[in-house]
Amino acid sequence: MSSTDVRPVPDEGADNGEGRGISVLQNGIAVLRTFTIDEALLGVSEIAAKVGLHKSTVSRILATLELEGLVERDPTSRRFRLGLGVIGLAGPLLADLDVRRIAYPVLLDLSRRTGETAALMLWDGGVAVCVEQVPSRHLVKHTTPLGTRYTTAASSSVQVFLAQLDPFEVRSLLMKGTIDLPGLTEATLDAYLVRLREVADRGCAQNYGETSLEEVGVAAPVRDHRGETVAAVLVSAPRFRVSTEQLSALAEATVASAGEVSNRLGGV
Secondary structure: OOHHHOOOOOOOOOOOHHHHHHHHHHHHHHHHHOOOOOOOOEOHHHHHHHHOOOHHHHHHHHHHHHHOOOEEEOOOOOOEEEOOHHHHHHHHHHHHHHHHHHHHHHHHHHHHHHOOEEEEEEEOOOOEEEEEEEOOOOOOOOOOOOOOEEOEOOOHHHHHHHOOOOHHHHHHHHHOOOOEOOOOOHHHHHHHHHHHHHHHHHOOEEEEOOOOOOEEEEEEEEEOOOOOEEEEEEEEEEHHHOOHHHHHHHHHHHHHHHHHHHHHOOOO
16 A cells, blocks of 8 residues: 555545545545555654644544554554554455465366366355366366355265364254255264264265266365365266266365365465
8 A cells, every 4th residue: 555545535525424424434544545564653643644634633533443453553652553453354355365366276287187177165154155166178067156155965065164163063054954954854963973074084075976966076175274174175077977986086186186275375
């Protein structure tokens, strides 16, 4: 951010209603934009001069931003710097963008080596979402639009994410119907929890025609530097092209690629 980008709204003008609310927000953004790599510490007078606002107005804005953790005061100089709250706001977006950027070349290589579609999946509270994909080179292939959401218990990516959760949380998602497990009974639920433990131990999940008779899916977890599962690498293919013997080779390639993405994220 540079000072040339700062466009404050004058103090006068939007004195009532929605207009005033917008001007306050724009002035707050203008104040945040005054901080740069070269000028990380700024005083009230310096900021006021940069944005063209009165020092009292800037002081009020800084007080609000400080309460929200978006700026913090240096204890020695009493000048201001950006606060860790800014990272908190950007964190979810940066995490998603980082894992997509890091995973894409790995997905390209995985698709090339297997000849099938490779995808990156993220977990959104109770659904697995496709956020990146490299289609198979074959004329007949299995692909899905970016943004597609999977909630079927047998889906390989869903299994991977659920296998990282506490069993009580999994049970709640199934009982509420957030995750669809056909023929749900206490017995089938217990059997599914056993299956998830096996997925966690094996390091990958398989879906051999369970959600669709024509589709095969294999997924493996991507872990960050804390060891937490932040994504899943998925390979999907038409079932006629993958025998049960070939399924193990597909799983091995998927696990290896997920491990490579994890390594790039500093995962363990």
